[in-house]
Amino acid sequence: MIPVLSNSSVSMRDPKRVEQILTSMRNAGASTLQVISDFDMTLTRFACNGKRCPTSHNILDNSKLISEDCKAKLKNLLDTYYPIEIDSTRSVEEKLPLMVEWWTKAHELLVQQKIIKDRLALVVRESEAKLRDGYQQFFDHLHQLSVPLLIFSAGIGDVLEEVIRQAGVFHPNVKVFSNYMDFDESGVLRAFKGELIHIYNKREGALLNTEHFKELQSRSNVLLLGDSLGDLNMADGVMDLQNILKIGYLNDKDNEHRPKISKIRMDSVILFSVCWNIILLFFFYM
Ligand code: TMP
Ligand code: MG
Numbered sequence: 001m002i003p004v005l006s007n008s009s010v011s012m013r014d015p016k017r018v019e020q021i022l023t024s025m026r027n028a029g030a031s032t033l034q035v036i037s038d039f040d041m042t043l044t045r046f047a048c049n050g051k052r053c054p055t056s057h058n059i060l061d062n063s064k065l066i067s068e069d070c071k072a073k074l075k076n077l078l079d080t081y082y083p084i085e086i087d088s089t090r091s092v093e094e095k096l097p098l099m100v101e102w103w104t105k106a107h108e109l110l111v112q113q114k115i116i117k118d119r120l121a122l123v124v125r126e127s128e129a130k131l132r133d134g135y136q137q138f139f140d141h142l143h144q145l146s147v148p149l150l151i152f153s154a155g156i157g158d159v160l161e162e163v164i165r166q167a168g169v170f171h172p173n174v175k176v177f178s179n180y181m182d183f184d185e186s187g188v189l190r191a192f193k194g195e196l197i198h199i200y201n202k203r204e205g206a207l208l209n210t211e212h213f214k215e216l217q218s219r220s221n222v223l224l225l226g227d228s229l230g231d232l233n234m235a236d237g238v239m240d241l242q243n244i245l246k247i248g249y250l251n252d253k254d255n256e257h258r259p260k261i262s263k264i265r266m267d268s269v270i271l272f273s274v275c276w277n278i279i280l281l282f283f284f285y286m
Pocket of ligand 2: 039
């Protein structure tokens, strides 16, 4: 149906089911669709010229707003906890408290740095953050079709908003659930707002935002994009769900997961590499 679906970089647990979902969504039309996407390593590139691209946390961590001593501590946290995040031999139950530990320690360190709000835009401009190839068409197309795009991220909301603003794609149809910084009256970071979002509590985050999903109640078809098993729960707050097409990027879990791909729960479509086309094509077929 969509030629790119037969690329070797695409894996589907049940191709017939994917075809059924696509047909059903296409027939229902763009007015019934909503898109829910993770940010880091899903909307942004995982690597460029063989080098890792930064997450929204990394953009800050590597910036001149952070002291050398704090950079070393943040790097130490990354080296300790990231291998745990992508370790497929550990269960989610085992990883969850460790991920809370990572996020809590990282946010505490960032708060100690007395980061100034007005400096964030420059830090993002000077960073190596990169949205995936084809991002402009993706965001613009959704905007033209008035399809709501919810970016649901365990990263840092203020930073990721700046990334999409500077890329010129922070259109009015885009809404963000993420960890937002709380600045004091002189614009200095003093805490993070609200409940912490980490990679394994997106279900709770979704269920806390019932108002958003109520507003979109007539949009019963969901396109979900992510790169972590925790991202599978981002649509748990959607009301009257009819069809959901889940698209997952394997990124550096590739080697580890490729041989046992059929067991992966990210059920509809797995993309092994930077294969944005499939999503663009999805819209051209709507
Ligand atoms: P996401 O939900 O937008 O993908 O964001 C989560 C990613 O952020 C996850 O892959 C780990 C990453 N991360 C860092 O790079 N540095 C940090 O300090 C923390 C807490 C998370
Ligand atoms: Mg991610």
